[in-house]
Amino acid sequence: MSSRIAQGGAINRQQVCRFTFDGAGYSGYAGDSLASALLANDIRLVGRSFKYHRPRGILSAGSEEPNALVELRSGARREPNTRATDIELYDGLEATSQNRWPSLKFDVQAINGLFSPLFVAGFYYKTFMWPASFWEKVYEPLIRRAAGLGRAALEADPDHYEKSWAHCDVLVIGAGPAGLAAALTAARTGARVILADENFVLGGRCLAERRTIDGQPAADWAAQAIAELRSMPDVRLFPRTTVFGVFDDGVYGAVERVNDHLPVPPEFQPRQRVWRFIAKQAVLASGAIERPLVFGNNDLPGVMLAGAVRTYLNRYAVLPGRRAVVFTDNDDGWTTAADLVAAGGQVAAIVDSREPVIVSELARRFPDIQAIAGEVNGARGGRHVESVEVTSRTGTSHRIDCNLVAMSGGWSPTLHLTSHKGNRPRWDEERSIFVPDMLPTGMRVAGAANGDMTLGEALVTGFRQGLTAAASCGFSGSMPALPRVTEESARRVPLWRVRQALGKCFVDFQNDVTTDDVELAEHEGYRSIEHLKRYTTLGMATDQGKTSGVTGIALLAQRRSIPVAATGTTTFRPPYTPVAMGALAGHHRGMDFRPTRYAPSHRWASELGASFTESGPWLRAQWFPRAGETDWFEPTCREVKAVRSTVGLCDVSTLGKIDVQGPDALKFIERLYANNFATLAVGRTRYGIMLREDGFMFDDGTAARLAENRYLITTTTAHAVQVYQHMHLCHQTLWPELDVQFVSVTDQWAQFAVAGPRSRALLQRVLDPRCDLSNEAFPFMACGEVALRNGEPARLFRISFSGELAYEIAVPGHRGDALIRTLHDAGQDLGVVPYGLEALNVLRVEKGHVVGSELNGQTTAHDLGFGRMLSTQKDFIGSVLGRRANLIDPARPRLVGIKTVDRNAKLAGGMHFIPQHAQRSIEHDQGHVTSVCYSPILEQWIGLGLLTNGPDRHGEKVMVVDPLRGAETLVEICSPVFIDPEGARLRG
Amino acid sequence: MRIPCPHCGPRTHEEFTYYGDATVRRPSATGPDAEAAFYDYVYTRDNPCGLHRELWFHQGGCHEWLVVERDTRNHDIKGAVPARSVFSADDAT
Numbered sequence A: 001m002s003s004r005i006a007q008g009g010a011i012n013r014q015q016v017c018r019f020t021f022d023g024a025g026y027s028g029y030a031g032d033s034l035a036s037a038l039l040a041n042d043i044r045l046v047g048r049s050f051k052y053h054r055p056r057g058i059l060s061a062g063s064e065e066p067n068a069l070v071e072l073r074s075g076a077r078r079e080p081n082t083r084a085t086d087i088e089l090y091d092g093l094e095a096t097s098q099n100r101w102p103s104l105k106f107d108v109q110a111i112n113g114l115f116s117p118l119f120v121a122g123f124y125y126k127t128f129m130w131p132a133s134f135w136e137k138v139y140e141p142l143i144r145r146a147a148g149l150g151r152a153a154l155e156a157d158p159d160h161y162e163k164s165w166a167h168c169d170v171l172v173i174g175a176g177p178a179g180l181a182a183a184l185t186a187a188r189t190g191a192r193v194i195l196a197d198e199n200f201v202l203g204g205r206c207l208a209e210r211r212t213i214d215g216q217p218a219a220d221w222a223a224q225a226i227a228e229l230r231s232m233p234d235v236r237l238f239p240r241t242t243v244f245g246v247f248d249d250g251v252y253g254a255v256e257r258v259n260d261h262l263p264v265p266p267e268f269q270p271r272q273r274v275w276r277f278i279a280k281q282a283v284l285a286s287g288a289i290e291r292p293l294v295f296g297n298n299d300l301p302g303v304m305l306a307g308a309v310r311t312y313l314n315r316y317a318v319l320p321g322r323r324a325v326v327f328t329d330n331d332d333g334w335t336t337a338a339d340l341v342a343a344g345g346q347v348a349a350i351v352d353s354r355e356p357v358i359v360s361e362l363a364r365r366f367p368d369i370q371a372i373a374g375e376v377n378g379a380r381g382g383r384h385v386e387s388v389e390v391t392s393r394t395g396t397s398h399r400i401d402c403n404l405v406a407m408s409g410g411w412s413p414t415l416h417l418t419s420h421k422g423n424r425p426r427w428d429e430e431r432s433i434f435v436p437d438m439l440p441t442g443m444r445v446a447g448a449a450n451g452d453m454t455l456g457e458a459l460v461t462g463f464r465q466g467l468t469a470a471a472s473c474g475f476s477g478s479m480p481a482l483p484r485v486t487e488e489s490a491r492r493v494p495l496w497r498v499r500q501a502l503g504k505c506f507v508d509f510q511n512d513v514t515t516d517d518v519e520l521a522e523h524e525g526y527r528s529i530e531h532l533k534r535y536t537t538l539g540m541a542t543d544q545g546k547t548s549g550v551t552g553i554a555l556l557a558q559r560r561s562i563p564v565a566a567t568g569t570t571t572f573r574p575p576y577t578p579v580a581m582g583a584l585a586g587h588h589r590g591m592d593f594r595p596t597r598y599a600p601s602h603r604w605a606s607e608l609g610a611s612f613t614e615s616g617p618w619l620r621a622q623w624f625p626r627a628g629e630t631d632w633f634e635p636t637c638r639e640v641k642a643v644r645s646t647v648g649l650c651d652v653s654t655l656g657k658i659d660v661q662g663p664d665a666l667k668f669i670e671r672l673y674a675n676n677f678a679t680l681a682v683g684r685t686r687y688g689i690m691l692r693e694d695g696f697m698f699d700d701g702t703a704a705r706l707a708e709n710r711y712l713i714t715t716t717t718a719h720a721v722q723v724y725q726h727m728h729l730c731h732q733t734l735w736p737e738l739d740v741q742f743v744s745v746t747d748q749w750a751q752f753a754v755a756g757p758r759s760r761a762l763l764q765r766v767l768d769p770r771c772d773l774s775n776e777a778f779p780f781m782a783c784g785e786v787a788l789r790n791g792e793p794a795r796l797f798r799i800s801f802s803g804e805l806a807y808e809i810a811v812p813g814h815r816g817d818a819l820i821r822t823l824h825d826a827g828q829d830l831g832v833v834p835y836g837l838e839a840l841n842v843l844r845v846e847k848g849h850v851v852g853s854e855l856n857g858q859t860t861a862h863d864l865g866f867g868r869m870l871s872t873q874k875d876f877i878g879s880v881l882g883r884r885a886n887l888i889d890p891a892r893p894r895l896v897g898i899k900t901v902d903r904n905a906k907l908a909g910g911m912h913f914i915p916q917h918a919q920r921s922i923e924h925d926q927g928h929v930t931s932v933c934y935s936p937i938l939e940q941w942i943g944l945g946l947l948t949n950g951p952d953r954h955g956e957k958v959m960v961v962d963p964l965r966g967a968e969t970l971v972e973i974c975s976p977v978f979i980d981p982e983g984a985r986l987r988g
Numbered sequence B: 001m002r003i004p005c006p007h008c009g010p011r012t013h014e015e016f017t018y019y020g021d022a023t024v025r026r027p028s029a030t031g032p033d034a035e036a037a038f039y040d041y042v043y044t045r046d047n048p049c050g051l052h053r054e055l056w057f058h059q060g061g062c063h064e065w066l067v068v069e070r071d072t073r074n075h076d077i078k079g080a081v082p083a084r085s086v087f088s089a090d091d092a093t
């Protein structure tokens, strides 16, 4: 640990943390970041750059880091592109460098640097354009291997992620001096305060600077402030929490890294938690990000931001280089020189690009340091900086040996969150920074984020904004006495690029964008900042240009000879730093993506070994295999045959059920359904169709008139929610005068189909013997209340989806399990068979009943053979537009049945109809096959389809073609009702 | 985004289902130009920049259809009232 300073720093030297980097073992201390621990171990080279595979080191000390991206952890927990500067060191940490092959020190693709003309601005639009066929096989794999970031884990993430809400009066974002000050004044008024900071220690630059507040070190002041805040019951502190987005109505998105500082989260704890903070007011105190200077080879490891150098010295007690050159265009750079000297480092020279008069004035305060008014033209070195070439204003050149270059191009306010709702920042010409302009409702900005760069200003604006924010929520307090702070100055004369450069000058480190790329893009006409971004990739990828954006804008302005204000900025959007998809998903993954709805017979079906499938949110039985049946086909055929010859049981509870009551119930139903219900008697059920207002089919189902003013209507399983919403919309907006009430009772009733020639016999065993099921007493489409043998109430409907003599019996949901068992037991000697969705589908295709494949949102009542049902006597939803000529055109694809001419041929859903001798092309397409099945009754494949002029073409032979799989076969067009077209069975 | 439901208080937008323009009114089905009127009603919409009155259904709450006034430029919501009060008032006038 040769670069560790003997004393000081916010690290715990009693607690050693062992970690590995690229497999080699090292150690650091609790309180280190991975970056500070690497530097303490003299690791300077930590990654390879995106395009040119140039060696890269650690540039910054925070979340703005573009270079030092590593893969954290291993196996299923491997996380790519994590910033070494942000990662809290823990015992057992594993990190791996990225984008290098075969090794970090020897990377064969560094040769990309030699071919760099290929990788200039817009390279992926130019180099890889032609021929198109090369994309998949040559270019893409090549680019992916050469230009990449980290690798995502291949296994499923074993950890948990949570989502949560929190409410407060004042949200303070950032816990540096301004944020702590704001939280203090707000909290002292009694307001509920949330204070969040992305770092694992609260305090921000109080921890990184050798400054004093009221005579005590800034870090001690911060510790006291945090202690006071912690003691207040209405204050919640969120370290390790990035507020990544500002959303509408005071909603702030944040991700809390609950357990990222442990190798494995403790049991029952999430790795991360996504918060939605609901705040009446917010104080943004996110600080500022330092800009790199643009000179030759400014990307060499050992070239660091000057402020980051101070963080490593003062917070982590690490000397990032023994012999430093400081290069600055502002006063703040001199503080770094002073801190380096104070920490025992050697400052070979401070190079200041400003006028000699400014430089010599400052130099008087640092008599021991060689001060040069001039600029660094370039850094030299192989995998690490070894020297710099410097030209003074007088024209003399020097080579200065050094192993650290601390550069400062001034600080840019971290104002990203001020523009998440579309507001653009404003260019402040005097200070050469963008500052927040229009703010999201309820947001205020304090400290460096607002351009108030000194510690004194940060504290004052923090105190004030915290107080005003609390006042806006109705809390009052007073300004505290302003503390005395170390004097400092933030003068700057911007140097956007050096006049004479040696080597590539990087603007955007993460995307390998150089000054040449910016110039070339401008030359080629990409003059808008948004175009520059897309064309050169400046400001893209995981860091989104945090260190490069402002410089890129200024260089474009310089090149175009226009003011920076006229160039504008690109749009900042959430998230501020990358957020894992897993965190955003929370617990909603796999089977927990949404709640699973179980049918009332689920347990009984499971005991019978049923195979289940998802049907919308429901889990439904597909088939009930018996011993020896190994696929879906055998049980399905057996179940179908049983329904057609004996009796079958099927859970149909998933259909939507809506109970409609009130004096105007009939009027309401009449307006919802396209067909007539006025003539429906009490105790009878009728099939009904609903249209959308545009005249297309919406849904179908039945309405049972249970009493004079009471109907029970059913919907398809798929449309249950939409129909219910639609009914409310109609009632609440179209006909609020109707005296009608309705409620969904889908979950309240278990309903089973009892279908087949022996269904009546089976029901007679289960129902009260006084219940008369004869055709005379309970004919087809009858409905009514009945009693079970044990006296329990039930509802019985004589409706049939299978075309057989059939009933549906309903009992309160919690009695469903008992009833299905009773039915199953009672019917054993009748040959009762449970049947699932597959058999249900075969039965309905054989009868030509339409379902979702035909009710696909593009079909009309006429298309599906319901044209004559449309009432002409009343207004109903869809009545006017449903009559449009185009919707009743007989040449539209309309419902037909199909059967294969070759009885051994198979069919597939989605096949297209093509006239028998026509070319298989889209011009001859006459519709498509919507549903297919193997009919065990007809012993061949049959189907339903939508065919141009279909009903007029029964008997014709047409090809059905599946161009994707290269299949085709000849079919005969027929009536969609394959079985018992007269309906004798269901009336039996 | 949060919608201030008059029955349930301010609730997150995930609880609501969006429907669309709350300013169009279903025309008479018996008028002489019924088809043209319905065509307008179903298909023709303004795309206002600024305040817009629109229908939202509180699916995850009280099952009330609401008329919500929203600024399309920034999603600021000015208010929400039960749709039935708005549409009943229409009938009264």
Ligand SMILES: [Zn+2]
Residues within 6 Å of the ligand: B005, B006, B007, B008, B009, B058, B061, B062, B063, B064
């Ligand atoms: Zn509500």
